[in-house]
Amino acid sequence: MVEAHPRLEAEDLQRHLREVQAELAAPASEALRAKLDGLHPADVAYILEALPIEQRLALWSLVKTDMDGWVLLEVSDAVRDSLIGAMERAELVAAVETLDADEIADLAPDLPQDVLEEVARALPPEERARLRAVLSYEEGTVGALMDFEYIAVRDDVTLETVTRELRRLDELPGHSDQLYVVDGAQVLRGVLPLARVVVADLDRSTAELLEPERMRFHPEDSAEEAARAFERYDLVSAPVVGAGGRLIGRLTVDAVVDYIRQRSAESELAKGGLAEEEDIFAPVLHSFRNRWWWLAINLVTAFIASRVIDAFENTIESLVALAALMPIVAGIGGNSGNQTITMIVRALALGQIQPGTWRKLVRREITVALMNGVVWGTLLGAIVFVLYRNLALGGVLALAMVLNLVLSAVMGVAIPWLRVRLGRDPAMGSSVLITACTDSGGFFIFLGLASLLLV
Amino acid sequence: MVEAHPRLEAEDLQRHLREVQAELAAPASEALRAKLDGLHPADVAYILEALPIEQRLALWSLVKTDMDGWVLLEVSDAVRDSLIGAMERAELVAAVETLDADEIADLAPDLPQDVLEEVARALPPEERARLRAVLSYEEGTVGALMDFEYIAVRDDVTLETVTRELRRLDELPGHSDQLYVVDGAQVLRGVLPLARVVVADLDRSTAELLEPERMRFHPEDSAEEAARAFERYDLVSAPVVGAGGRLIGRLTVDAVVDYIRQRSAESELAKGGLAEEEDIFAPVLHSFRNRWWWLAINLVTAFIASRVIDAFENTIESLVALAALMPIVAGIGGNSGNQTITMIVRALALGQIQPGTWRKLVRREITVALMNGVVWGTLLGAIVFVLYRNLALGGVLALAMVLNLVLSAVMGVAIPWLRVRLGRDPAMGSSVLITACTDSGGFFIFLGLASLLLV
Numbered sequence: 001m002v003e004a005h006p007r008l009e010a011e012d013l014q015r016h017l018r019e020v021q022a023e024l025a026a027p028a029s030e031a032l033r034a035k036l037d038g039l040h041p042a043d044v045a046y047i048l049e050a051l052p053i054e055q056r057l058a059l060w061s062l063v064k065t066d067m068d069g070w071v072l073l074e075v076s077d078a079v080r081d082s083l084i085g086a087m088e089r090a091e092l093v094a095a096v097e098t099l100d101a102d103e104i105a106d107l108a109p110d111l112p113q114d115v116l117e118e119v120a121r122a123l124p125p126e127e128r129a130r131l132r133a134v135l136s137y138e139e140g141t142v143g144a145l146m147d148f149e150y151i152a153v154r155d156d157v158t159l160e161t162v163t164r165e166l167r168r169l170d171e172l173p174g175h176s177d178q179l180y181v182v183d184g185a186q187v188l189r190g191v192l193p194l195a196r197v198v199v200a201d202l203d204r205s206t207a208e209l210l211e212p213e214r215m216r217f218h219p220e221d222s223a224e225e226a227a228r229a230f231e232r233y234d235l236v237s238a239p240v241v242g243a244g245g246r247l248i249g250r251l252t253v254d255a256v257v258d259y260i261r262q263r264s265a266e267s268e269l270a271k272g273g274l275a276e277e278e279d280i281f282a283p284v285l286h287s288f289r290n291r292w293w294w295l296a297i298n299l300v301t302a303f304i305a306s307r308v309i310d311a312f313e314n315t316i317e318s319l320v321a322l323a324a325l326m327p328i329v330a331g332i333g334g335n336s337g338n339q340t341i342t343m344i345v346r347a348l349a350l351g352q353i354q355p356g357t358w359r360k361l362v363r364r365e366i367t368v369a370l371m372n373g374v375v376w377g378t379l380l381g382a383i384v385f386v387l388y389r390n391l392a393l394g395g396v397l398a399l400a401m402v403l404n405l406v407l408s409a410v411m412g413v414a415i416p417w418l419r420v421r422l423g424r425d426p427a428m429g430s431s432v433l434i435t436a437c438t439d440s441g442g443f444f445i446f447l448g449l450a451s452l453l454l455v
Numbered sequence: 456m457v458e459a460h461p462r463l464e465a466e467d468l469q470r471h472l473r474e475v476q477a478e479l480a481a482p483a484s485e486a487l488r489a490k491l492d493g494l495h496p497a498d499v500a501y502i503l504e505a506l507p508i509e510q511r512l513a514l515w516s517l518v519k520t521d522m523d524g525w526v527l528l529e530v531s532d533a534v535r536d537s538l539i540g541a542m543e544r545a546e547l548v549a550a551v552e553t554l555d556a557d558e559i560a561d562l563a564p565d566l567p568q569d570v571l572e573e574v575a576r577a578l579p580p581e582e583r584a585r586l587r588a589v590l591s592y593e594e595g596t597v598g599a600l601m602d603f604e605y606i607a608v609r610d611d612v613t614l615e616t617v618t619r620e621l622r623r624l625d626e627l628p629g630h631s632d633q634l635y636v637v638d639g640a641q642v643l644r645g646v647l648p649l650a651r652v653v654v655a656d657l658d659r660s661t662a663e664l665l666e667p668e669r670m671r672f673h674p675e676d677s678a679e680e681a682a683r684a685f686e687r688y689d690l691v692s693a694p695v696v697g698a699g700g701r702l703i704g705r706l707t708v709d710a711v712v713d714y715i716r717q718r719s720a721e722s723e724l725a726k727g728g729l730a731e732e733e734d735i736f737a738p739v740l741h742s743f744r745n746r747w748w749w750l751a752i753n754l755v756t757a758f759i760a761s762r763v764i765d766a767f768e769n770t771i772e773s774l775v776a777l778a779a780l781m782p783i784v785a786g787i788g789g790n791s792g793n794q795t796i797t798m799i800v801r802a803l804a805l806g807q808i809q810p811g812t813w814r815k816l817v818r819r820e821i822t823v824a825l826m827n828g829v830v831w832g833t834l835l836g837a838i839v840f841v842l843y844r845n846l847a848l849g850g851v852l853a854l855a856m857v858l859n860l861v862l863s864a865v866m867g868v869a870i871p872w873l874r875v876r877l878g879r880d881p882a883m884g885s886s887v888l889i890t891a892c893t894d895s896g897g898f899f900i901f902l903g904l905a906s907l908l909l910v
Contacts, residue, residue, distance in 0.1 A: 009670075010680045010806065017809070042687040050807040052815070074687075163653065172650035174689055177632060194649045195627035198618060215464075225465045231716060232497040232529075234629055234709035236691055253708050254689035257715065261686060264719035265801070271726055272797025272886075273790055280802045280812070284822045291794050292827070295787060299831060302786035303838075309779040316771070316778050323771050323778035324764040327785070327894070331757035332750060335728055339746050342727025346720070347735045351465065352505045354472070357735075360507070367739045372747070376754060383758075439782070 008043055017047050024055050033062050041070035049079050052281045057086045068095035073103055078279035078286075080110050093118050101130035102147040102249075108135055133219075133248075142226050143219030145259055146240045146249035149173035152180045153206055155189045160202040162192070175252040177236040181210040188216065188239055188247045216241050217251055223259055224349075230256045271431055273298070294432070301436035305330070308440045312447035318455050321388055322447060325397055328380065329446040333404035333438030336372060340365050340412025341434050345427045348416060362413045369409035373402030392454055400446035404438060407445070411437045463498055472502050479510050488517045496525035504534050507736045512541045523550035528558055533734035533741075535565050548573050556585035557602040557704075563590055588674075588703075597681050598674030600714060601695045601704035604628035607635045608661055610644045615657040617647075630707040632691040636665040643671065643694055643702045671696050672706055678714055685711045726886055728753070749887070756891035760785070763895045767902035773910045776843055777902060780852055783835060784901040788859035788893030791827060795820050795867025796889050800882045803871060817868045824864035828857030847909055855901035859893060862900070866892045 008016070016039065023032040036044060036059070044063060048056050048071070060083055063071060068087075072080055072095065084092060089112075096104055096111065096119045108116055120128055130148055137143025151172065153162050162179070166172070178191040190210035200209055215229050215238045229235065230253055240249040269276065273294035278287055309316070309326070316322050344361065347353050353361070381398030385391055415433050416426035463471070471494065478487040491499060491514070499518060503511050503526070515538055518526060523542075527535055527550065539547060544567075551559055551566065551574045563571055575583055585603055592598025606627065608617050617634070621627070633646040645665035655664055670684050670693045684690065685708055695704040724732065728749035733742055764771070764781070771777050799816065802808050808816070836853030840846055870888050871881035 009676075009684070013806070021809075040688065046687075046806065049805070050809060167654045169654070172648075172653075175632075175691060176650055177630075177691070193627075194653060195631055198627075198649060198652050199622045199624070221464075229464070231709075231712050232501075233495065236630060236632070236708070253691070253712070254686075257686050257708070257712060260712065260715055260719075264715075264723075267723065268719075268726075268801065269797060271723075273794045274797055277801075278798045280798065280807060280816065280819075284819060284826065287798075287819075287823045288826050291791070291823070292830075294794070295790055295827060295831065298786055298790040299783065299835065302783040303835075305786075306779045306783050309782070310776070313775050313779070317775045320768050320772045320778075321765070323775075323781075324761045324768070326778075327764070327782065327898075328754070328757040328761050330782075331753055331760075331894075335750055335753040336746070339728045339749070342724060342729055343733050343735070343742075346723065346732075350504070351468070351501065352735060354476075354505060361735065364735075364739060364742075368742045368746070371739065371743050372750060375747075376750060380754065380758075439786075443782075 008040070013043060013046060016043065017050055020047050020059065021051070021055065024051075024058055032059075033064075036063055037067070041067055042074045044071050045074035045079075048083070049075060049279075053082060053283075056082065056281070060086060065091065065094050066098055069098045069103070069107075072096075072107055073099070076277045076279070077110065078277050078282060080107075082279060082282065084110055089115060093122075097122055100147065100149070101127045102134050104131055105134035105144070130249075137219050140223050141219060142217045142221040142223055142240055142251055143249075145223050145226070145255045146217075146219065146251050147255065148249050149176075150180050150237075150239070150247070150250040151176060152182045152186070152247055153192065155181045155183050155207045155210065156205065158203055158205050159197065159200055159209060162197065162206060163202065166197075175237050175254060180213075180239050180247055180250070181206050182247050185244075186246045188213065188241050188245055191239070213239055218242070219248065224263070226251060227256050227260055227263075267427060270428060273432075297429075297432055301432065301439065304436070305439040305443055308443045309447065312443075312451060315447055315451040315455050319393075319450065321390075321393060322450050325384065325393075326443055326446050329397065329400045329404050330439045330442035332376060332401060333408040333442045334435040336369060336405050337408030337412045337434035337438045338431055340409055341416060341430045344413060344416045345430060348420065348426055358413065358417055362410065365409035365413055366406055369405040370402065373398075373405040377401035393450075396449045396453055397446070400442070400449050403445045403449075404442040407441045408434065408438045411441075463495070468498060468501055471498065472505055475502055475514065476506070476510065479506075479513055487514075488519075491518055492522070496522055497529045500526050500529035500534075503538070504530060504734075508537060508738075511537065511736070515541060520546065520549050521553055524553045524558070524562075527551075527562055528554070531732045531734070532565065533732050533737060535562075537734060537737065539565055544570060548577075552577055555602065555604070556582045557589050559586055560589035560599070585704075592674055595678050596674060597672045597676040597678055597695055597706055598704075600678050600681070600710045601672075601674065601706050602710065603704050604631075605635050605692075605694070605702070605705040606631060607637045607641070607702055608647065610636050610638050610662045610665065611660065613658055613660050614652065614655055614664060617652065617661060618657065621652075630692050630709060633668075635668075635694050635702055635705070636661050637702050640699075641701045643668070643696050643700055646694070668694055673697070674703065679718070681706060682711045682715055682718075722882060725883060728887075752884075752887055756887065756894065759891070760894040760898055763898045764902065767898075767906060770902055770906040770910050774848070774905065776845070776848060777905050780839065780848075781898055781901050784852065784855045784859050785894045785897035787827075787831060787856060788863040788897045789890040791824060791860050792863030792867045792889040792893045793886055795864055796871060796885045799868060799871045800885060803875065803881055813868065813872055817865060820864035820868055821861055824860040825857065828853075828860040832856035848905075851904045851908055852901070855897070855904050858900045858904075859897040862896045863889065863893045866896075 023029060048059060051059060072083060092115050096107060104119060120131055123131060178193045181189045181192055183189055191213045192206060192210050196209060214233055215235060217226055217238055217240045219240055237250050237252045239247055240251055242248040275290050275293055278290055377398035381394035384397050385394035411434055415430055419426045478484060503514060506514060527538060547570050551562060559574060575586055633648045636644045636647055638644055646668045647661060647665050651664060669688055670690060672681055672693055672695045674695055692705050692707045694702055695706055697703040730745050730748055733745055832853035836849035839852050840849035866889055870885055874881040
C-alpha cells in the first residue's frame with residue numbers, strides 16, 4: 001500500500017522520535033513536515049504514541065491528510081481517541097475516505113456516527129456494500145478481519161490471459177501469494193499460487209493448473225480458530241466464502257498477526273486488572289475510569305474475606321499469633337489456584353481437554369495439591385513450632401495449608417469447567433475468582449480449625 | 456513442505472481425535488495407521504497432545520518414521536519430552552535426519568547429545584555448517600529463527616533465465632513471496648517480488664527489476680524487534696545478511712507467528728506462576744517440579760508479611776477488628792500496584808517510554824492513586840464506621856488505604872524502572888515483587904497507624 005517509505009529498525013525509530021521531539025520544541029517547521037512525509041504511517045503512529053499529549057497534537061496537525069487515515073489505523077485505541085478528538089469533522093471525513101472498506105470498518109467503533117455515515121454515502125456502491133457487510137460481523141469473527149483485495153480469475157481462461165490481466169495492474173495487493181479461481185457464478189473452484197503462475201506453461205488453462213485451496217473460511221467462523229489454522233498450516237492468505245461457496249473476501253496473515261497480538265494484549269491487561277489499553281499520557285481521569293472496576297471487585301472480595309475473619313474475633317483475641325499466620329494460608333492457596341487455572345485455561349484454548357478429561361484433571365490437581373501441602377505445610381508448621389513453641393499451632397497451620405491447597409485445586413478446575421459449561425470465556429476474571437475463593441476459604445479453614453482444636 | 460494433507464477446521468480436528476481414541480481402544484489397526492498418514496503433522500501433533508500418556512505412546516508408535524520429525528517439531532516442549540523418551544535411538548536419528556538444518560536446531564535442546572552428533576555427522580557439509588551456525592545463535596535472536604529455503608538469483612541475468620531456473624524446481628519453498636538478488640560475492644543487492652516476476656518482460660535483467668528490500672536483518676538482531684517489524688510493515692519474508700551484507704538466510708512470517716505465540720504463552724505461564732508449559736497428562740511429579748519454585752517465593756514473601764503483623768501483636772490484641780480489616784488494605788494495594796506495573800511493562804515493550812518520561816509517570820501514577828485512595832478509602836472508612844461504631848478506626852483505615860495506594864504507585868513505577876536500569880526483563884516476576892511490597896507495606900502502614908493513633 002504505502003510502499004514508498006523506508007522500513008526502520010528499532011534504534012532508527014528511537015532516533016527519529018528524539019529528533020521529532022527536538023524539532024517540536026522549535027516552531028513547527030517545514031523540515032519536520034517533510035520528515036513525517038518520509039516515514040511509514042506505522043512509524044508515525046509509534047512516534048505519536050510516545051509523545052506527551054500537547055506535543056502529540058502539535059505533531060498530528062503536521063501529518064498530511066492523505067496519511068491521516070493510515071496512521072489512525074495503526075495507533076492504539078486509547079491514542080486514536082485523542083487524535084480523533086482533535087480533528088475537525090471535515091478533516092476526519094477526508095482522512096477516512098482514503099481507506100478501503102475493511103479498514104474503515106476497523107475504525108468505525110471510534111468514529112462519530114455522522115462521520116461514518118457521510119463516509120459511507122461517498123463510497124462507490126460496491127465498497128459501501130462491503131463496508132456494511134464487514135460491520136455486520138461481530139468482533140472475533142473471520143468476517144471482521146477479512147479484506148477484499150483478492151485477485152479472482154475465471155476457471156475457463158488460459159494462463160496467458162491471466163498474465164496479461166495481471167500486467168495491467170500497477171502492482172499486486174500485498175500478501176497476494178495466490179490468485180483465486182472462480183467460475184461464472186463467482187463460486188470458488190480453487191487457488192492458483194503465484195509460485196505456480198511463474199513456472200507453468202502460458203497456454204495451459206486455469207482449470208488445469210488450479211489447486212484445491214488449503215483452507216477456506218466462512219465469515220462467521222471464529223477468528224481465534226482461523227488464527228490457529230494459519231499457525232498450524234503456515235498460511236499467507238486464505239479465501240473467505242459465503243453462501244454456496246461464493247468468494248466474498250480473503251484473510252491474510254498480517255490481519256491474523258495483528259489479531260494474535262491484540263488478543264494477547266487484552267488477556268495481559270485483563271489479568272493485570274485493566275479494562276483496556278492505557279495511553280500513558282492521557283489525563284488521570286481516563287486512567288481512573290480504566291481501573292476502578294477491577295479495584296471495586298477486589299474490594300468486595302476483600303471485604304467478604306474480612307467478614308470471615310471478623311466471625312472468628314474471639315478466637316483471634318485468645319491467640320493473636322493466628323492473625324499473623326492467616327495470610328500465609330490464604331496466600332499459598334491463591335498462588336496454587338492460579339497455577340491450576342492458568343494451566344487449564346491454556347489447555348482449553350489449545351483444545352486439549354475432552355469432555356471426559358475433567359474428572360481426571362480434578363484427581364490430578366488434588367494429588368499435586370496434596371504433595372505441595374505436605375511439603376510446604378510440614379516446613380511452615382515446623383518453623384511456626386520453633387517460633388512460637390506451640391506444636392498444636394504448627395499442626396493446625398500445616399493442616400490448614402493442605403486443606404486450602406486442595407480447595408484451590410478443586411476450584412481451579414471447577415471455575416473454568418463451569419464457565420465453559422455456561423458458554424463463557426474461561427480466562428476472563430479467573431484470577432480474581434480463584435483468589436476470592438482461596439482468601440475467604442483459607443481464613444475460614446485456618447481460623448475454624450484453630451477455634452476447634454486450639455482455643 | 457507436507458502439502459499433500461488436507462487442512463482441517465476445529466470441529467473436524469475434534470472428530471478425528473474422537474475417532475482415534477475409539478480406534479486406539481481396539482487392537483492397533485492398519486486403518487488407524489492409514490488415517491494417521493492422511494493427516495497433516497500439525498494435526499497429528501494436536502491429537503497426541505490431547506491423549507492420555509498410554510494412548511499417546513500407543514498412537515506415536517503407529518506414526519510413520521518419515522513423519523516423526525515433523526510431528527516432533529509441532530508438539531509442545533512438555534509433550535516432545537514424552538515422545539522422545541519413548542523412541543529408540545536409531546528411530547530418533549532416522550526421524551531427525553529427515554529435517555532441514557534450521558528445524559534440527561529447533562529440536563536440538565530436547566535431543567540427547569549423541570543423537571544430535573550422529574545426525575550432524577550424516578548431514579551434507581553445507582547443511583552441517585548451517586546447523587552449527589543456527590545453534591550458535593542465542594534464543595531470542597533472528598539467527599535462531601531463520602531458515603535457508605530462500606531462492607537467490609544473480610543480478611546479471613535476464614528474467615527469462617530466472618524463470619527457466621524456477622521451472623526446474625519442483626515447487627517453490629513456502630513463503631517465497633520474493634526472490635533475493637545477489638551479486639557474484641553473494642552480497643544482497645535487493646529483492647524481486649514474485650508479483651513482479653509475473654508481470655515483467657522476460658528480456659529485462661534482474662538488475663533493472665530489483666527493488667530495495669523493505670527490511671534486512673542480521674542474525675544477532677533481537678527476534679522481538681524483528682517480530683514487531685514484521686507486524687509494522689506486514690512482511691511475509693525478509694533476508695538475513697551476515698558480514699559485508701552477504702545473504703545467509705531468510706526470516707518468514709510463519710516463524711514470526713510461532714515466536715509471538717510462544718512469547719505470549721511464556722508470559723502467561725510466568726504470570727500464573729508456572730515455570731513452563733505443562734503436559735496435562737504428565738505424571739504429577741512433573742507438575743510439582745514445574746510449580747514449586749513460584750510457591751516457594753510466595754511463601755517467603757507471605758512469611759515476611761506475617762512477621763510484620765507479628766511485630767504488632769500487642770496492637771491487635773487490644774483491638775481485634777484490626778486483624779479483620781488489614782487484608783483489605785493489603786489487597787487493594789496489590790491490585791492497584793499490579794495495574795500500574797502492567798501498564799508500564801506494556802508501554803516499555805512497545806517502546807513508548809523515553810528516559811525523560813519516568814518522573815512524569817511517577818507523578819501521574821501517584822495522582823491516580825490519590826484519587827482511588829480518596830474514593831475507596833472514604834467509602835470503606837464509612838462502612839467500617841457503621842459496622843464498628845468507631846470513627847477513629849474508619850479514619851485510620853481510610854488513611855492507610857490512601858498511603859498504601861501511593862506506595863503501590865511508587866513501587867509500580869520503581870520496580871520496572873530499576874529492572875530496566877539493571878538490564879533485566881521488566882515483566883518477569885513483577886507481579887510477585889509488587890504484591891510482596893504492598894502486602895508487607897499495607898500491614899505495616901495500617902497496623903503502624905493504628906498503634907500510633909488508636910491504641
